[in-house]
Amino acid sequence: MNYYERNRDAFLKGLMEFLRIPSISTLPENKPDIQRAAAFVAAELRGAGMQQVEIIEGQGHPLVYGEWTGAPGKPTLLMYGHYDVQPPDPLEEWKSPPFEPTLRGDDLFARGSSDDKGQTYILIKAVEGLLKTEGRLPVNVKFLIEGEEEVGGEHIEAYVSSKPPRLKADAAVICDTEMFAPGLPTLCVGLRGIVYLELDVRGADHDLHSGSYGGAAPNPFQAVAEILCALKDREGHILIPGFYDRVRPPSAKEREAWARLPFDEEEYKRKEVGVTELVGEPEIPLFERLWARPTLEVHGIRGGFTGEGAKTVIPARAVAKISMRLVPDQRPEEVLEQFTRAVTAACPRGVTAEVRNIHGAAASLVDTESPFIKAAAEALSESFGKETVYIRSGGSIPIVGLFDRFLGIPSVLMGFGLPDDNLHAPNEKFHLPNFYRGIEAVAKYLEVLGR
Amino acid sequence: MNYYERNRDAFLKGLMEFLRIPSISTLPENKPDIQRAAAFVAAELRGAGMQQVEIIEGQGHPLVYGEWTGAPGKPTLLMYGHYDVQPPDPLEEWKSPPFEPTLRGDDLFARGSSDDKGQTYILIKAVEGLLKTEGRLPVNVKFLIEGEEEVGGEHIEAYVSSKPPRLKADAAVICDTEMFAPGLPTLCVGLRGIVYLELDVRGADHDLHSGSYGGAAPNPFQAVAEILCALKDREGHILIPGFYDRVRPPSAKEREAWARLPFDEEEYKRKEVGVTELVGEPEIPLFERLWARPTLEVHGIRGGFTGEGAKTVIPARAVAKISMRLVPDQRPEEVLEQFTRAVTAACPRGVTAEVRNIHGAAASLVDTESPFIKAAAEALSESFGKETVYIRSGGSIPIVGLFDRFLGIPSVLMGFGLPDDNLHAPNEKFHLPNFYRGIEAVAKYLEVLGR
Numbered sequence: 001m002n003y004y005e006r007n008r009d010a011f012l013k014g015l016m017e018f019l020r021i022p023s024i025s026t027l028p029e030n031k032p033d034i035q036r037a038a039a040f041v042a043a044e045l046r047g048a049g050m051q052q053v054e055i056i057e058g059q060g061h062p063l064v065y066g067e068w069t070g071a072p073g074k075p076t077l078l079m080y081g082h083y084d085v086q087p088p089d090p091l092e093e094w095k096s097p098p099f100e101p102t103l104r105g106d107d108l109f110a111r112g113s114s115d116d117k118g119q120t121y122i123l124i125k126a127v128e129g130l131l132k133t134e135g136r137l138p139v140n141v142k143f144l145i146e147g148e149e150e151v152g153g154e155h156i157e158a159y160v161s162s163k164p165p166r167l168k169a170d171a172a173v174i175c176d177t178e179m180f181a182p183g184l185p186t187l188c189v190g191l192r193g194i195v196y197l198e199l200d201v202r203g204a205d206h207d208l209h210s211g212s213y214g215g216a217a218p219n220p221f222q223a224v225a226e227i228l229c230a231l232k233d234r235e236g237h238i239l240i241p242g243f244y245d246r247v248r249p250p251s252a253k254e255r256e257a258w259a260r261l262p263f264d265e266e267e268y269k270r271k272e273v274g275v276t277e278l279v280g281e282p283e284i285p286l287f288e289r290l291w292a293r294p295t296l297e298v299h300g301i302r303g304g305f306t307g308e309g310a311k312t313v314i315p316a317r318a319v320a321k322i323s324m325r326l327v328p329d330q331r332p333e334e335v336l337e338q339f340t341r342a343v344t345a346a347c348p349r350g351v352t353a354e355v356r357n358i359h360g361a362a363a364s365l366v367d368t369e370s371p372f373i374k375a376a377a378e379a380l381s382e383s384f385g386k387e388t389v390y391i392r393s394g395g396s397i398p399i400v401g402l403f404d405r406f407l408g409i410p411s412v413l414m415g416f417g418l419p420d421d422n423l424h425a426p427n428e429k430f431h432l433p434n435f436y437r438g439i440e441a442v443a444k445y446l447e448v449l450g451r
Numbered sequence: 452m453n454y455y456e457r458n459r460d461a462f463l464k465g466l467m468e469f470l471r472i473p474s475i476s477t478l479p480e481n482k483p484d485i486q487r488a489a490a491f492v493a494a495e496l497r498g499a500g501m502q503q504v505e506i507i508e509g510q511g512h513p514l515v516y517g518e519w520t521g522a523p524g525k526p527t528l529l530m531y532g533h534y535d536v537q538p539p540d541p542l543e544e545w546k547s548p549p550f551e552p553t554l555r556g557d558d559l560f561a562r563g564s565s566d567d568k569g570q571t572y573i574l575i576k577a578v579e580g581l582l583k584t585e586g587r588l589p590v591n592v593k594f595l596i597e598g599e600e601e602v603g604g605e606h607i608e609a610y611v612s613s614k615p616p617r618l619k620a621d622a623a624v625i626c627d628t629e630m631f632a633p634g635l636p637t638l639c640v641g642l643r644g645i646v647y648l649e650l651d652v653r654g655a656d657h658d659l660h661s662g663s664y665g666g667a668a669p670n671p672f673q674a675v676a677e678i679l680c681a682l683k684d685r686e687g688h689i690l691i692p693g694f695y696d697r698v699r700p701p702s703a704k705e706r707e708a709w710a711r712l713p714f715d716e717e718e719y720k721r722k723e724v725g726v727t728e729l730v731g732e733p734e735i736p737l738f739e740r741l742w743a744r745p746t747l748e749v750h751g752i753r754g755g756f757t758g759e760g761a762k763t764v765i766p767a768r769a770v771a772k773i774s775m776r777l778v779p780d781q782r783p784e785e786v787l788e789q790f791t792r793a794v795t796a797a798c799p800r801g802v803t804a805e806v807r808n809i810h811g812a813a814a815s816l817v818d819t820e821s822p823f824i825k826a827a828a829e830a831l832s833e834s835f836g837k838e839t840v841y842i843r844s845g846g847s848i849p850i851v852g853l854f855d856r857f858l859g860i861p862s863v864l865m866g867f868g869l870p871d872d873n874l875h876a877p878n879e880k881f882h883l884p885n886f887y888r889g890i891e892a893v894a895k896y897l898e899v900l901g902r
Contacts, residue, residue: 196763210774211645215731216740218730222679225749226685278668279667300754300757306751310809312774315751321757
């Protein structure tokens with residue numbers, strides 16, 4: 001038995017201790033728990049043999065840093081994870097309390113088990129094993145663990161954008177994503193970008209009675225409906241002029257690889273998505289719709305009357321929350337302009353429409369020929385005994401953009417979660433075989449890179 | 452000087468006392484004020500010389516009844532008003548406190564001054580003058596004053612629908628509407644009906660992350676937008692099959708009369724409605740759009756994320772509050788069926804749409820040849836020195852339907868409010884010349900009817 005096999009019980013015990021800290025980043029009353037969780041991470045890094053370990057205070061929750069730089073001439077990896085978690089509500093739907101980690105079969109149930117304490121712990125334990133057994137690492141490693149991932153806090157952005165010399169690295173390793181299927185080693189090599197905005201439509205300068213004025217007064221909610229229908233057709237095609245111009249289709253090789261992924265669409269549809277029918281552009285295959293096609297979604301519409309009963313108001317204003325997911329090579333600023341022009345063209349008479357940008361980020365795509373990706377694929381394949389698959393994700397991971405923009409490094413998204421891990425939901429879990437194998441895979445990755 | 456001219460100061464003083472009672476029907480903490488207001492009305496009726504005055508308790512706030520039936524062989528009128536008022540919020544926008552009646556120029560500012568304490572008081576003082584000076588009334592008169600008009604309480608419906616013998620009458624007089632313009636005596640002879648409903652659209656069985664699932668998951672908000680656009684075009688034409696089949700156009704005479712109404716469309720648009728442009732069916736004149744054409748309005752859409760910032764959710768559900776105003780001879784049940792069928796036809800794939808009825812009421816139209824209307828027109832013309840105009844209202848007044856349905860009597864809508872009285876808004880006012888002239892006009896009405 002190697003170090004990793006011998007210490008499984010200790011790893012599990014340590015992770016459970018980590019999970020018992022309710023480090024909910026959005027609630028002020030959990031601020032002491034955030035501090036405890038940061039201290040826990042710092043202690044673990046020190047215990048693993050990392051040096052220069054420091055809790056970096058700043059605006060918002062602390063960052064935790066640690067490094068081992070005893071391999072001159074070898075690459076430097078920046079390892080990222082987060083110690084904060086989502087709130088556990090609704091509490092009554094948990095089968096065991098969210099902060100009392102509970103084993104059922106091969107799964108460990110607790111808030112944060114998968115997202116992201118379990119995965120952060122994988123990174124720490126991988127390094128620990130190498131340092132305890134070899135006394136050194138095959139490459140240089142730096143850790144940057146944050147406590148505001150679930151609230152989009154700005155501490156890490158402020159810190160990374162200041163380009164501190166100690167963050168200098170050749171690639172980042174982000175352990176906060178999913179495997180495509182249980183036991184299937186997975187590298188995520190593409191993320192969609194986003195433009196999130198508010199569409200603010202105003203009609204009369206005050207709310208009007210729909211009896212007295214219905215038939216002559218403009219209705220901002222109807223106007224939002226008309227604008228939405230002008231922006232996207234019933235088949236899911238986005239009608240904004242120029243919107244698809246820069247969209248780079250996936251390569252034939254990528255499409256073929258996606259078509260080969262083990263996948264039960266019926267089960268995905270019924271169990272994971274929970275719908276009777278999957279929709280979207282009918283001529284585009286599912287994974288391409290999710291990973292390589294842009295979207296336009298409305299998240300909600302503020303204003304008017306939404307309570308019980310009947311209030312007969314023509315609202316003065318409707319504010320729609322809308323986002324577009326972007327793919328390579330769309331540019332957020334350009335898409336925002338295209339959207340705004342299309343809204344102006346679609347805006348019905350009697351109302352004004354204003355578009356307010358909330359935030360934007362470009363899509364990212366990692367070169368699968370990068371040595372950091374190739375080494376990761378090799379390490380994962382060895383550890384899991386299967387060929388690593390390359391997928392993309394439809395979501396956006398802001399830290400990837402920050403590392404790219406300010407540190408000029410690619411991110412290796414090596415995740416060990418599973419699609420049914422209930423992230424951000426009751427009964428979050430982590431599949432323990434992935435936990436143990438993930439630790440060994442990360443250690444293997446450092447070895448392969450160090451060769 | 453007649454009784455009415457001599458007693459103007461006393462009328463004003465009495466009204467101000469009535470207005471000082473904050474009888475807000477929707478707030479539990481104002482329950483004692485509701486009781487005080489009901490007692491005030493009862494005392495005023497007794498003071499005016501009415502008999503059998505009684506505060507009728509029941510579910511909700513009390514009704515106040517009184518009668519004078521000393522004119523056998525003459526018609527009997529049922530006079531309706533309400534002593535409850537809307538909440539005064541937002542308080543900071545009032546120039547003088549809402550329950551401290553304040554004179555500025557010819558206007559008395561206070562919550563309830565126009566809606567409806569001032570107008571209820573007109574009915575009482577009209578009767579008082581005749582009884583004090585003549586010792587009798589020219590017709591039989593009954594009062595039914597309620598305290599739940601602003602909350603749609605069910606006490607009066609329960610009472611009227613039980614058809615108590617003492618409510619037997621030949622016509623109702625409702626003093627709760629507006630004059631078309633200052634100094635222009637006005638009878639409202641038509642009201643629109645309504646169907647109010649919820650459109651409940653469901654997609655996935657849980658909220659979804661728009662990054663992970665956008666491109667394949669149905670979005671109930673987009674579906675609501677598509678359904679709304681399928682139900683009404685950008686010009687305001689309602690596209691529901693059969694919807695206009697029963698619509699009875701106004702007579703040529705009515706249209707001509709409406710075209711002659713003194714009206715500044717520019718001022719109406721800018722000041723009253725507060726829009727840059729009036730919209731709706733372009734080929735239909737404004738008053739017809741407001742009074743004689745059906746509408747479809749969305750009041751708000753519940754669900755999803757509407758807060759500050761950016762939450763990337765594809766909501767599982769969107770519930771739109773929608774109402775249609777109906778005109779003669781549309782039938783609420785039939786319209787609801789037509790709407791439901793049209794929604795089913797327009798519903799996009801991947802979602803389900805359910806229509807839930809909230810309430811409905813047919814439109815009403817009073818025969819302008821009715822002797823009660825003709826007498827009212829004559830009395831108003833005499834009192835105001837101008838020919839009475841007939842208008843309709845785009846709104847619905849439920850009590851008119853109740854009186855029609857359960858008592859089998861028409862309602863004479865003789866109102867003395869003005870379009871700029873700020874009903875349900877800060878700085879509600881009553882134009883005192885209308886108050887004084889209204890009292891005389893109602894007295895004159897009883898005289899004309901008694902001839």
